[in-house]
Amino acid sequence: MEPRDPGPVGRAGKRSGWASTTLLLPAGAYLLLFLAGLASMAVISVRDAEAPLVHYQRFLGDPFYLGYLWRSFRVALYCTPLTLLLAYPVAYVMARASRPVRLLMTVLLVVQFFTTYVIRGYALMVVLGNNGLINRTLLALGLVERPVRLMYNELGVAIGLVVVAFPFMVFPIYSVLKNIRPSLGEAAAGLGARPSQIFWTVTLPLSLPGVAAGVVLVFLFDLTAFVIPGLLGAGFFDMIANLIFDQALSVLNPGFASAAAVLLLGVTLLAVYGLQRGFARWTEEAGS
Numbered sequence: 028m029e030p031r032d033p034g035p036v037g038r039a040g041k042r043s044g045w046a047s048t049t050l051l052l053p054a055g056a057y058l059l060l061f062l063a064g065l066a067s068m069a070v071i072s073v074r075d076a077e078a079p080l081v082h083y084q085r086f087l088g089d090p091f092y093l094g095y096l097w098r099s100f101r102v103a104l105y106c107t108p109l110t111l112l113l114a115y116p117v118a119y120v121m122a123r124a125s126r127p128v129r130l131l132m133t134v135l136l137v138v139q140f141f142t143t144y145v146i147r148g149y150a151l152m153v154v155l156g157n158n159g160l161i162n163r164t165l166l167a168l169g170l171v172e173r174p175v176r177l178m179y180n181e182l183g184v185a186i187g188l189v190v191v192a193f194p195f196m197v198f199p200i201y202s203v204l205k206n207i208r209p210s211l212g213e214a215a216a217g218l219g220a221r222p223s224q225i226f227w228t229v230t231l232p233l234s235l236p237g238v239a240a241g242v243v244l245v246f247l248f249d250l251t252a253f254v255i256p257g258l259l260g261a262g263f264f265d266m267i268a269n270l271i272f273d274q275a276l277s278v279l280n281p282g283f284a285s286a287a288a289v290l291l292l293g294v295t296l297l298a299v300y301g302l303q304r305g306f307a308r309w310t311e312e313a314g315s
Contacts, residue, residue: 065292072285082286092270092287096294099267102181103249106188110245111238113189114196118237119230121197122204140194148258151187152178155259179263187255192248196241203237204230232310239306243299250295267291 073079086092121132139147154160157174165171177183207230215225253268260266265273267287275284 068285068288071281072289074282082283083290085283086287086290095265095267095270096291098264099250099252100294100298102185102188102266103246106185106192106249107242107246109185110189110192110196111242114193114241115200115238118197118200118204121201122207136194136197140198144191144254145258147191148187148255151183151190151255152258155183155186178259179261181260181264183259184252184256184264184266187259188249188252191255192245195244195248199240199244200234200237203234207233235306235310239302239310242306243302246298246302247295250298251291 072082078084117132121129124132152159155177156162157176157178159177161177162171162174165175177186211229211233212225215229216222220228251268252266253272256264256266256269260269268291271284271287271291274280274287
């Protein structure tokens with residue numbers, strides 16, 4: 028018997044399957060490269076030492092090194108909600124504004140988003156320095172007698188992280204808010220709800236997926252930040268990524284640096300899991 032012709036639909040489906048497979052090849056190659064890098068890092072962390080886990084024992088047994096991890100976690104823990112409080116109103120205005128205003132705000136955020144961290148870090152140094160815009164203004168108004176120390180400390184690093192991570196919070200929230208139908212708020216208003224009630228009972232619960240995505244992105248960015256603590260902390264306030272960099276390239280101890288990176292990865296995965304579970308529960312409660 029001759030093979031049966033699958034017909035136009037079958038041939039189209041086969042071509043679509045091949046096209047999908049071809050498009051997935053770059054993503055698969057990237058994933059394999061990423062996993063290979065993680066595997067290499069894990070091997071280095073237990074190799075070239077008198078005991079396989081000596082680098083992990085050294086890190087976990089020394090409060091000095093644990094302090095870097097705790098410091099990074101603490102900064103990310105309070106910088107993330109600060110970024111959310113500042114970014115949510117901006118995303119809300121973007122979603123409700125006219126097209127020209129929305130386009131202008133989007134362009135301003137995109138320009139910042141695609142500007143390298145180094146340039147943004149140096150721009151913040153110009154603003155926060157002893158002779159920067161803020162201190163000059165405070166001195167000119169007579170509010171202070173000497174420049175306020177806004178750099179080379181935790182405050183400067185926190186300000187930098189909030190400013191640089193700002194677009195990571197705005198865009199996910201905006202992408203959800205713009206798809207919320209205005210008729211839902213109008214229906215709630217027709218039932219006698221005040222604007223504040225509409226926001227807390229309609230807008231905020233429906234925007235939780237965007238909030239969750241923004242919080243996860245910003246928290247991970249803050250937890251693993253390297254450039255901003257390096258510029259605005261300048262050795263006076265380093266975070267865990269700066270420690271890993273110094274151990275790998277300055278101290279030339281790749282085994283210990285790899286162990287610290289593996290531990291940071293573990294903490295990061297646990298944090299993401301906890302955030303996702305927390306937002307999932309919050310979303311269920313808001314829906315009920």
